[in-house]
Amino acid sequence: MTPERSDPVVPTATYRLQLQPEFPFAAAATAVPYLASLGISHLHLSPVLESVPGSLHGYDVVDHARVREELGGEEGLRALARTAREHGLGLVVDIVPNHMAMAPRHNHALWEVLREGPKSPYARWFDIDWEAQGGQLLLPVLGGPLGREIDRLEVDGDVLRYYDHVFPLREGTGELPLPQLLDAQWYRPVWWRLARTELNYRRFFSISELIGVRVEDPEVFEATHGKILALLHEGVVDGMRVDHPDGLADPDTYLRRLHEASGGRWTVVEKILSDGEHLPPSWPVAGTTGYDALRHVDGLFTDPAGFGELLGQYRRFAAPQTDRGGQWEATVRRAAYKVLTHELAAETDRLTRVADRVCAASPEPALRDRAPWALRTAAQELLVRLEVYRPYASGDAAAVVTEEAAAEARHAFVVPEEAEAVDVVRDLLLGRAGDGPGQEELRTRFAQTASALRAKSVEDTAFYRYVPLLSATEVGGNPGAPALSPEEFHAYCARVQRDWPATGTVVSTHDTKRSADVRAALAVLTECPERWASLLAEVTRSGEGVPDAQVAWAAWQTVFGLGPAEPERVRQALLKHVREAGLFTSWTEQEPPYEEAVAAFVAAGPCGPPGARVAALRDELAPHIRANVLGVALVHLTMPGVPDVYQGTEAEYRALVDPDNRRPVRFPPEDAGDKGAVTAAALRLRARRPAAFGDAATYAPLTAEGPAAAHCAAFARSGEVVTAVTRLSLRLARAGGWRETRLPLPPGRWADVLAPEREFEGHARVAELFARLPVALLERVG
Structure with a gap:
């Protein structure tokens, strides 16, 4: 179903709710009046489609055609939407196109594939390499080798049981002796440890419980998106957050298809941009989910000189070896080697098989006679040198798989002629070797492996090995150089306002390793x-x-x-x-x-x-932590883009990595304090003056004057709103405070949104501006 095209509703601000059986649609509905009073425009819901029973997150989808019953089903979602509408709110939902749960008893499509094999009409749904493992789908579910576990496998009618696992039997095999019965199936239960090297289906990173879905197939796209598109078409839902597009075979085509099918609804993608990387301009989306904004906001409150000193102290205290965190780039490189040869060994094998097949079938003599080990080495050496998550068909692959990377990769070979494998693989990836059979698959597998490698080696390994400043180890961040100058921050904001004004922005999410308030406290350590x-x-x-x-x-x-x-x-x-x-x-x-x-x-x-x-x-250090907490919150809520407020973070919210950051929260919080007041003021101002923050808005840096000018970060939005915050307040205090520092204001009279009786015109003495709080939000009143 293709909704009629209309102007998409762009949120002014969203509020993320983590749905789970103990917090279903009905519970979310009871929070709506309070959330509406905050000033948001849309509720942002975690995945709503049917998932594994008891799931606390919903990313393990088992049925795309049904709204999750444990949350209240489709009627519960529609009731929530009605309640939200009555209070002036809409809904944005998180969708999961990349993978489904590897749970056959709950996943009907997968059940049919296990029963009927590659001839099943559902076989095209899943990214399975049927040419590997003798044509059987490997199921890494056994607690030990088969010989030790076979007595725990039990045939029960037309199913095979192993503890809580249930699998269908291939027709006509139920009467066979167990060993022969296992050989006759379209799947093979194996020891879970074999997943690392033997798996023959694409998964989410290295999580074998999540199997990759082939949404690049138009029929699979229709089947897996029909319900969400119907909810969009009927006005139940207004927009989407797309989970992990980098895992897809062709994100460019997928996003174009989604854009067309949704009628151009507001959509943001969980695209992790590496430091300095830009979102592909051809993508028909509003922008990212906001990790790039998080990195820039955090960087504004991190002291560059102090970080250098902290890094030196870390090296003296922890004495890390090179592969244990002495240098950031070296840490990432070594982690990448480890991930490719361990967690992603099966993916590396599949990539090697594809490369070998392409070379063997190529009409180009230069591609022939390449040993599989050389192709594997070449691919690995190129993969570990990528500085972004993956290349895209719409981009310049040579800017990702660079000649510099290739030159370094050749050093892994002793014999120069064998080092030519690097050029062979790179030419195939860049489309320079003709257009022989299998080349498109090779490019796809390389890109998908690169994405999984970057996530596992950086986010899930290097961030835990390189720890001089924990607040810098967040997705999209650069722990080797976490600090940003105000000028760099302003340049980023100007670019966002120009290119992606409706992009998402975040500072805390269900995936952040530490909430914004924890990171704000840690950033103070760079000042002492x-x-x-x-x-x-x-x-x-x-x-x-x-x-x-x-x-x-x-x-x-x-x-x-x-x-x-x-x-x-x-x-x-x-x-x-x-x-x-x-x-x-x-x-x-x-x-x-x-x-x-x-x-x-x-x-x-x-x-x-x-x-x-x-x-x-x-x-x-509490006053300085407070300055950072409030500064981060206000900057996030007023910078270019659409801010997403994670549940509970309108008040002080201290959380660690999941599942700690997914604990239920109270609505409203017991004591929202100054942060609650600042958050509500900013959100209500956005709702009251949407044009000042929207697509046609402007962003203008404001530069303070005087002895402490560097400690005041400020900007104006459309000549209607001014944000000013204190940065590096501990350094400021040591230097003697604000003294005669002034902030020139745009023309007009300006009222303090948190204290309207206070007005400023022409300029403001910063000490007076920050007399009540270390931040200020001004609104032009004349």
């Missing part, structure tokens, strides 16, 4: 690196019980950023930290003695008596 190093020397003087100095550094920063909290929250976050880092333990090769030592250290140190000294420093 010597104090932090001195404190750590004091609390770790004995060195007893420290399993790893690098983890200790991260643990102490965690409790500083989080503040007083239940020790179990910290323990769980640190356990995830060490497993993701993969240096001494991991998710699949756990080392209980090491993990127990980490837990004991956390309990006795950061969460024990020494932790009180960290808490004392945090209390001492």
